[in-house]
Amino acid sequence: MDVPTVFESTHHPDEDAWGLVYTRFLGRPLGVCTVPLMVGATTSALLKQPIWAYLVWGLPVALILATVWTHFSLSRTPAEISFRPGQAAVRSVYDVLLDRPRDWKPIFNVRTTSFDVELAVGRTTYLLQPTQWPRFGALRDAARESFRPQEASSRA
Structure with a gap:
């Protein structure tokens, strides 16, 4: 031997491009990070409260968290x-x-x-x-x- x-x-990428593999891994973290944001924004909208904070602060934070999570997953998945x-x-x-x-x-x-x-x-x-x-x-x-x-x- x-x-x-x-x-x-x-999970092996074979001949797939970096972007395609990254997109496959990004779906779940993006969903998990943005669902609470959407629930909070919807609740605020129904209560007739401003939702700008969710868009200005929440969305970038959710995208950053999803990106970090995806990079971590790519580096830890055998x-x-x-x-x-x-x-x-x-x-x-x-x-x-x-x-x-x-x-x-x-x-x-x-x-x-x-x-x-x-x-x-x-x-x-x-x-x-x-x-x-x-x-x-x-x-x-x-x-x-x-x-x-x-x-x-x-x-x-």
């Missing part, structure tokens, strides 16, 4: 996992879009169930679920296999 085994999640003996590299959607190189880190633990794979890489633990990884069975097997050489070397 000298050549890294690479698995792509459903898009690709690569395995080699004793190590794994997890690249986020942001890393894949910028075509950053893989950052190999030691695998400290692999816990598998029929529902998910708990993968401890470096200082981070990832919970990998079948709905987000099309080749989940192969990913589970590769995680176990790449962790196995580390177990044998630590006992010696």
Whole structure:
């Protein structure tokens, strides 16, 4: 297993443009941040109170919060996992879009169930679920296999 085994999640951008991927991730944060604003503005309008504060202050704040949330989501959502003996590299959607190189880190633990794979890489633990990884069975097997050489070397 000298050549890294690479698995792509459903969030992997493939050949999609940055703007398209960003727009897909922006929808939920934008909705969550603007719904309270719309409720407040509607309530104020029904009570015949001014709504300018919602438009002048609330809308820019909601857009900034949605933008920050989207950037955070892009940088924290795993898009690709690569395995080699004793190590794994997890690249986020942001890393894949910028075509950053893989950052190999030691695998400290692999816990598998029929529902998910708990993968401890470096200082981070990832919970990998079948709905987000099309080749989940192969990913589970590769995680176990790449962790196995580390177990044998630590006992010696």
